[in-house]
Amino acid sequence: MEPIPDRDGPRDECGVFGLYAPGSEVARLAYFALYALQHRGQESAGIATSDESGHIMTLRDLGLVSQVFDESKLRALGGDMALGHVRYSTTGSSAWENAQPIYRSDHRELALAHNGNLINAVELHDELSAQGVQLRSTSDSELIAALISTHEADTVEDAVAEVVPRLEGALSTVVMTRDAVVAFRDPLGLRPLSLGRLGDRYCVASESCAFDIIGAELVREVAPGEMISLSERGLESRQIAHSDRRAFCVFEHIYFARPDSVLEGVRTQVARRRMGEILAREAPVEADVVVAVPDSGNPAAAGYSLASGIPRDDGLIKNRYVARTFIQPGQELRKHGLRMKFNPLPEVVGGQRVVVVDDSIVRGNTTRQIVGMLRGAGATEVHLRISAPAIRHPCHYGIDMSTPQEMIAHERTAEEVAAELGCDSLAYLSLEGVYEAVGVERETHCDACFTGDYPLARTGAANGKYALEELVTLA
Numbered sequence: 001m002e003p004i005p006d007r008d009g010p011r012d013e014c015g016v017f018g019l020y021a022p023g024s025e026v027a028r029l030a031y032f033a034l035y036a037l038q039h040r041g042q043e044s045a046g047i048a049t050s051d052e053s054g055h056i057m058t059l060r061d062l063g064l065v066s067q068v069f070d071e072s073k074l075r076a077l078g079g080d081m082a083l084g085h086v087r088y089s090t091t092g093s094s095a096w097e098n099a100q101p102i103y104r105s106d107h108r109e110l111a112l113a114h115n116g117n118l119i120n121a122v123e124l125h126d127e128l129s130a131q132g133v134q135l136r137s138t139s140d141s142e143l144i145a146a147l148i149s150t151h152e153a154d155t156v157e158d159a160v161a162e163v164v165p166r167l168e169g170a171l172s173t174v175v176m177t178r179d180a181v182v183a184f185r186d187p188l189g190l191r192p193l194s195l196g197r198l199g200d201r202y203c204v205a206s207e208s209c210a211f212d213i214i215g216a217e218l219v220r221e222v223a224p225g226e227m228i229s230l231s232e233r234g235l236e237s238r239q240i241a242h243s244d245r246r247a248f249c250v251f252e253h254i255y256f257a258r259p260d261s262v263l264e265g266v267r268t269q270v271a272r273r274r275m276g277e278i279l280a281r282e283a284p285v286e287a288d289v290v291v292a293v294p295d296s297g298n299p300a301a302a303g304y305s306l307a308s309g310i311p312r313d314d315g316l317i318k319n320r321y322v323a324r325t326f327i328q329p330g331q332e333l334r335k336h337g338l339r340m341k342f343n344p345l346p347e348v349v350g351g352q353r354v355v356v357v358d359d360s361i362v363r364g365n366t367t368r369q370i371v372g373m374l375r376g377a378g379a380t381e382v383h384l385r386i387s388a389p390a391i392r393h394p395c396h397y398g399i400d401m402s403t404p405q406e407m408i409a410h411e412r413t414a415e416e417v418a419a420e421l422g423c424d425s426l427a428y429l430s431l432e433g434v435y436e437a438v439g440v441e442r443e444t445h446c447d448a449c450f451t452g453d454y455p456l457a458r459t460g461a462a463n464g465k466y467a468l469e470e471l472v473t474l475a
């Protein structure tokens with residue numbers, strides 16, 4: 001049964017964490033790090049632990065971190081190092097077999113957690129199948145695990161160094177053997193991965209908010225194409241893949257990362273507030289009140305209000321505890337589904353010209369309902385301001401954006417989208433505005449979902465979410 005999603009924008013991809021800390025409660029630390037990364041994936045969660053004398057233990061299941069683990073399970077996961085993963089499925093369905101960390105013990109025993117998406121997964125699958133390597137899941141992450149696990153190099157670092165240049169796509173990945181935690185990023189640096197320090201030990205995580213919760217400090221980002229190894233030798237680094245292009249996902253700054261995370265040296269909350277300020281400069285409107293779509297629109301709404309001088313108020317209240325439920329509302333309640341998440345306040349929006357600020361629109365279903373709700377609560381005008389450009393192209397690097405035909409901005413102007421949504425006006429932040437807000441250069445980023453300008457030449461529709469499942473079905 002499909003759970004009810006808690007966000008209506010593009011789906012987050014995955015969150016990863018790795019830690020080498022003999023003498024610490026590594027599973028407990030991984031649990032809290034994953035707890036902080038929960039926004040990056042709510043379908044499944046898993047932790048693997050390892051020590052030199054024993055085996056790798058893996059525990060993973062469908063559900064939230066707090067649903068999958070309890071005290072007794074964490075106590076059973078002892079070891080010197082840990083690996084953790086939260087998942088939203090981008091390749092392969094959300095079946096249990098696709099939950100991570102992935103465990104394999106071909107030539108070497110390992111567990112692996114991956115954030116991203118391979119665009120040459122079908123070729124790699126064919127190659128492994130031809131060698132007789134058995135695969136248990138339809139996730140492209142298992143292909144990476146199988147390539148490293150079957151590799152005959154003496155050390156896991158050498159195996160990773162030989163395998164990574166053969167992988168195309170987005171790869172922020174952590175591998176754990178019985179004696180090391182090894183993390184690496186693809187040479188374009190599409191998805192985030194940071195290095196943290198916990199006392200005299202090191203850890204890696206998708207976002208720095210995972211360090212804050214366990215008392216670790218952000219050291220730096222893992223560089224594109226860099227491999228970091230954490231073991232009894234301490235911290236080692238090696239450049240294992242090269243590219244002339246850098247392409248960090250600019251959508252991490254706009255939407256995916258938690259507002260308290262630091263990406264490329266910028267606190268996400270601060271960048272998002274600046275996006276709202278620039279949006280007010282680019283798309284001013286005569287109005288009485290600025291209302292955020294909570295929580296995603298909060299920082300940009302604050303910026304819009306600050307720059308425009310229009311007061312901000314909470315005109316939409318979000319039920320924080322609706323988050324993600326596996327209980328289906330049934331037909332009758334489904335009609336009122338949105339009220340489970342948002343409730344408008346007539347006292348704030350009644351008789352007012354309202355500017356509604358959100359950070360993205362994909363299909364537009366939620367936005368259309370919000371516009372209707374605000375009008376129902378008495379708003380005289382509803383002006384939508386989106387702190388990102390229009391999304392018109394799918395992502396092939398680990399984000400589920402749905403098909404172009406499902407995107408409301410697909411082959412539609414802002415005026416046409418406004419008419420579809422029933423609002424009085426609609427404006428998006430320009431791409432230049434995004435880069436100005438973050439303070440980074442376009443040349444080193446991916447913005448393909450806005451522009452169609454994919455940084456990897458071979459990116460193709462054949463690498464959709466279910467590409468491997470289709471292959472397995474055909475075989």
Ligand code: SF4
Nearest residue numbers: 249395446447448449
């Ligand atoms: S296509 Fe969009 S979401 Fe995907 S990596 Fe590029 S900027 Fe990020």
